[in-house]
Amino acid sequence: MDIIVCVKKIPDPEIPPAKFKLDMESKRVIPPEGIPPVINPYDEQAVELALRLKDKYGGKITVLTIDNDADTSIVKHALAMGADEGIVLADKAFEGSDSFSTSHILSQAIQKVGNFDLVLCGRQAADWDEGLVGAIIAENLSLPLVTLAEAVDVVDGKLKVKRVTLDGYQIFAVPTPAVATVSNEVGQPRLPSGWGIISASRKQIPIWKAGDLDADPSQIGAKAVRRRLVKLFIPVREKKCEIIEGETTAEASVKLAERLRKAGVI
């Protein structure tokens, strides 16, 4: 089974709050100094799910990322885990993309890669958390979509996808090719292996530019953006401590309940 996995580079979600800074003017996150970005954890799980399918059915795994720094590190991370090929998509023309343009670029790249049975995305990118890209890719390519996949198998030539719900799961039978977004229930992704690191770090990763794709220029980059981010800010959370006094415990408890009701907590 041939699988394409879309992986995104994000700021390390473990950044201590004190180091998380925004540029409110350009509405961007300022990359924290000394803390390298990481592969989106959900995408790492998508790679893990792809590898489990490869372990069982064989086939080839190709990872794609749009990264305008042409940084190959997260693609190499996926290769070191066991993926076969990786491609970085980078071009000035991609600058300022939103979910639609991001998905357009990825859809074109997926078509250029060609032969595939399954496209996997993370359930959401852990920086912006929009969870849109997988769905828009499915729409662009007119493919069936299952979101929040926990497990995928092959039964009677069809994909059997287990989808997580709030209090249970659903099982879908889906014809190939298809798109699935992968949920964290997949569990811990494998570590890159020593041999994987050696071959990944010595591999040349192709960089595809806008011109390498059959992309519609009106669909990519800042000019294609269909919505505007009005404000990006870090909310200020205030902590206040109030001591509720009372002659007796019962009296204090009543006062506490009244105070909580006034605060709208109960």
Added chain:
Amino acid sequence: MDFELTEEQRMFRDMARKFAEQEILPTLKENERQEKFDSSIIKKMASQGLLAPHMPQEYGGLGLDYVTSAIIWEALCWASLAVTQAAMSGPIQPATNLLDAGSEQQKQKYLPPVCRGDLILSGAVVEPNAGSDSSMIETTAVRSGNHWVINGTKVFITNGEIADVVLFIAQTDKSKGLKGLASFIVERGTPGFSSKPQKGRISWRGGSEGSLRFIDIELPLENQVGETGRALRDALRGIDTARLFLAAGALGIAQSCLDASIKYAKERVQFGKPIGGHQLIQEIIAEMATKIEAARWLIYRAADLKSRGIRHIKEMSYAKYFATETALWITSQAVKIHGSFGTFDDYPVGHHYQDAITATILGGTTQMHQLTIGQQLLEMAAFR
């Protein structure tokens, strides 16, 4: 001169560190309390591709250079030096020794399964009366017809208790001193071979040590490794590799103690502010960090010379001596910064404090390295 790690080195460092967090840390406290080495870690390291980083690929290793291998050690030992040393000691000293001096048949037979974690190999030099001074080795090998007869005792042998195969040094002719020493292979199950765990350690409690007893063991001639008279010289590159990795391991525990101390010093409030805000604590943290950086570059320098096949006797001794003594000092400071909490095994610093003293002893004691440096600089030996 390039002081940046390569992408490959960063990837190995990050992977080894995660492996240590996932596979070594969770069981460390309980294993140490029971003075138990869980040898299943050997197989886990092997399937992760971590067990034999520096061994050639044709024998099942990764064929990495020594700087990268040292970086892996540092990252693994961030969790535990004792566990890492017990897990990886086979592919280091004895396997390197076999690689240098063994016949092709011996190498093919033993090295791939050792690097795969299928076979536990120990290297046995030290005896009750022969520690730093190998000329005192009393284990005898007497040639009798078409075999050797072996008698003697080895002590403090890493994995001695569980080894499947032991590469050891014995004396063939006492009158020849060091020139009489020869190396041999003995497999567990050979009549006359027995081993015992050495328990009651106050340090290295997650590691594994045992003593070996050889009583009238008959070994076929082909079990000799290398030539008689060259045993110590043949063992040197393996010992040198062990020194490098012990230095890197000491760096790992020192780094872990610094990390823990910085975190704790920011959290623990006394006299109205985090203790990190007190100048005397900052002085300790600054000294820790500076010494760690100094040790790190001594180690990478020695490792780089070693990778390039350049003579590095004193550089390796600088690294081993400085890194392990530094770790001893840093781990003790880290316990102090943690106060009484630091004296319990719930914090990482206590584990490392226990292990640090041993790092200054095995792989050549601090004094032996100082004497080596002295000999190199003064061109005269003070230890013979």
